Amino acid sequence: MIVGIPKGLLYYKYYPFFMTFFKELGLEVVISPDTNKGILDEGVKYCVDDACLPLKIFHGHVAVLKDKCDIILIPRIMQVRNREYICPKFCGLPEMIQNSIPQMPRIIDKPIYAGTRKKLYSWAKDIGRLITKDKSKIKRAFNFALIEQDKYKPGYNDNNQGLTVALVGHPYNIFDKYINKNIVQKLNKLGVGVITEEFIEETLIDEEVKGLYKRPFWTFARNSYGFAANVYREKRVNGIIYISSFACGIDSVVIELIKERIGNFPFMTLKIDEHTGEAGLDTRVEAFVDMLGRGVI
Amino acid sequence: MKITAPHLGNVYIAAKALFDGLGIEYIMPPMNNKEALEIGSLYSPEEICLPYKIMIGNYIQAIEKGADTVILPGSCGPCRFGKYAEMQMNLFNKIGKDLNFIVIDAPTDIGIKELYSRVNQISKNSRRRKIRQVGALIRAVKVMNLIDEIEEKAHYLAGYEVIKGECKRLLNSCKRDVLNTNNPRDMIGILEEYKRKLDSVKIDKDKNPIKIAIIGEIYTIIEPFSNLYIEDKLMDYGVSTKRRLTPSWWVKDTLLKPTKLNSLEIKRSASKYLSIGVGGHGRECIGEAVLAQKEGFDGAIQIFPLGCMPEIVSKAILPTISKEKDFPIMSLVVDEMTGEAGFVTRVEAFIDLLERRRKNVLSRS
Incomplete structure (x- = not known):
């Protein structure tokens, strides 16, 4: 049996877990290619028009993958931390895909609650049972997968250049080079290093988040806010760039909270959607870097 | 204060x-x-x-x-x-x-x-005593339930009324009169009187009006200003409408939520298409669409604000329901830029479509 994993949304954050898990169970794993124009076009064709860019791209990945595998993983990730959500669209992702793309193969859509190891294991057990009856094999695959996931450290931490900016936003906007037009390389070329939220300790984020009136109930919003507030307070960076997809409900809130917290600290929001032109983005990034270099603010 | x-x-x-x-x-x-x-x-x-x-x-x-x-x-x-x-x-x-x-x-x-x-x-x-404070709360809940009932009845009877515009007139004067008093007991009295008046509105039982269910995001369907008074407009057109989400429904739903016994009927109807809650009232939207079809409605209109996350999920699912059950559903997105003329055109076109479907002109081709 061939299992397909679309390279979109939280793939960038959690692919070692899923890949190792299915490989250890003895399945062949296919992954869709890196995001490109063709995938985006497919996604725009199938996806409901009000959705955000990352979701459209995910639809595109599924569309190119669906004929190449027997079963396809549409991760319905409900939680990665206890009592927190990701985004309502993640909860309904399998339904959105099934009702938008015709002739889908079988899909794995069981809700994933990754708040604790035990809850995650119950997901793995149910999925493993579709494939093998050998319980110890499932357990072994699960353990291996977790080890691989722990080893995996995505993100950027480069402050050896003249200037440093913090790159904030949802992981899929930060790591998908097609979505963000390879902004990290662009910044590096201009002599700017990049830090992302993975290199700030959880405890520091918790500390920042405590200052909020209301417990943040979206995991990635919590990370983005905590990270931005921390780098601002400890003056680790010269400026902050927030990559946000157009019509992202969560970003519309988090950006406001961050702006409120950091006051006049240099901050730029890059809005991206399927019409984003690269030249316009270049200009804005260059202007921002110029401004940081001159120390205008 | x-x-x-x-x-x-x-x-x-x-x-x-x-x-x-x-x-x-x-x-x-x-x-x-x-x-x-x-x-x-x-x-x-x-x-x-x-x-x-x-x-x-x-x-x-x-x-x-x-x-x-x-x-x-x-x-x-x-x-x-x-x-x-x-x-x-x-x-x-x-x-x-x-x-x-x-x-x-x-x-x-x-x-x-x-x-x-x-x-x-x-x-x-x-400064009132505790027991009177509780009494005030109970009366407020009663007022809410009554006004919701009156509104629901007026919206539904608008399709059947003999004298055109009577339901709308009654509803409007009810909302006006009830504010004239500062005594909750009098308010309840006024509301109950209007409820009786609505019951005695002359209706034509042989009429078979177009019936539309209003579904979608709770604020934009309950607050008439945000949906450009769509329910009032539909009353003018002689269309019967029904909207399940009301403030009194919301209170009941929120109180029952911890027991998981809230709106069972809606959840059960939605389960085939969306088995899990997606926040907001996304699942309710799906369930209501299915229920509306079952109850013999002609169509449903989904309304939500631009960028509403849960409703985008339901918008992706609604076309499947529409196809499988042969049930027209229209999605309307509202924000501060929504122009009234374009909005009305779409609503009118939708009603035309429902009427033509009744006469089967579409299957004649």
């Missing part, structure tokens, strides 16, 4: 009953209007949803009338509504307007003690 609360459909009537009963001064923001929306859009982040913007307008217009405290229900996700309170507090700090927020959250999120102290902030201003 002068209390205000943002508008949500007819809740202001119940709010007035509650605070009159408690003997606390209540400032009703002016009914939603263009100016409120303009003020709201001026101060709100660009991409936030429409309800937020209208609420900001409500607050500022209420401050002008002298309000200093606002009461707002809260939630803890995954929909954006849960973050409203914090953003609005920040905003009022920034623009230098003094407004005290009392956020009523679920005890699971803030603890029962905190909830008690927040409720106490309101009730300590009442």
Whole structure:
């Protein structure tokens, strides 16, 4: 049996877990290619028009993958931390895909609650049972997968250049080079290093988040806010760039909270959607870097 | 302390009953209007949803009338509504307007003690005895249930009435008259009288009007200003409408939620298409569409604000229901830029389509 994993949304954050898990169970794993124009076009064709860019791209990945595998993983990730959500669209992702793309193969859509190891294991057990009856094999695959996931450290931490900016936003906007037009390389070329939220300790984020009136109930919003507030307070960076997809409900809130917290600290929001032109983005990034270099603010 | 609360459909009537009963001064923001929306859009982040913007307008217009405290229900996700309170507090700090927020959250999120102290902030201003305070609350709930019932009846009977426009006239004068008194008991009396009047509206039982279910995001379907008074327009066209989500439904649903016994019928109907709650009222939207088809409605109209996350999920699922059950559903997205002419054209075209389907012109080809 061939299992397909679309390279979109939280793939960038959690692919070692899923890949190792299915490989250890003895399945062949296919992954869709890196995001490109063709995938985006497919996604725009199938996806409901009000959705955000990352979701459209995910639809595109599924569309190119669906004929190449027997079963396809549409991760319905409900939680990665206890009592927190990701985004309502993640909860309904399998339904959105099934009702938008015709002739889908079988899909794995069981809700994933990754708040604790035990809850995650119950997901793995149910999925493993579709494939093998050998319980110890499932357990072994699960353990291996977790080890691989722990080893995996995505993100950027480069402050050896003249200037440093913090790159904030949802992981899929930060790591998908097609979505963000390879902004990290662009910044590096201009002599700017990049830090992302993975290199700030959880405890520091918790500390920042405590200052909020209301417990943040979206995991990635919590990370983005905590990270931005921390780098601002400890003056680790010269400026902050927030990559946000157009019509992202969560970003519309988090950006406001961050702006409120950091006051006049240099901050730029890059809005991206399927019409984003690269030249316009270049200009804005260059202007921002110029401004940081001159120390205008 | 002068209390205000943002508008949500007819809740202001119940709010007035509650605070009159408690003997606390209540400032009703002016009914939603263009100016409120303009003020709201001026101060709100660009991409936030429409309800937020209208609420900001409500607050500022209420401050002008002298309000200093606002009461707002809260939630803890995954929909954006849960973050409203914090953003609005920040905003009022920034623009230098003094407004005290009392956020009523679920005890699971803030603890029962905190909830008690927040409720106490309101009730300590009442000089009435505890038992009378409880009585005021019960009467306010009754007022809310009555006005919701009256509205539902008027919307449904509008398709059957013999004298055109009678239901709408009764509904409007009811909303006007009920505000003339400051005694909750009199309010209940007025509402009950209007309920009786509606029951005796002359109806033509042989009529078979077009019936449309209104589904979608709770604020934009309950608050008539945000959906450009679509229900009033449909009454004018002689269309019967039904909307399951009402303030009284919401209260019942929220109270029953911990027991998981809330709106079972809706959940059961939705389960084939969406088995899991996606926040907001996304699952309810799906369930209502299925139920509307089962109850013999001609079509459904889904309304939601631009960028509403849960409703985008349901919008992706609705075409499948529409196809499988041969049931027309139209999605309308509203925001501060929505133009009335374009909106009305779409609603009219949808009604035309439903009428033509009845006459089977589409299958003649």
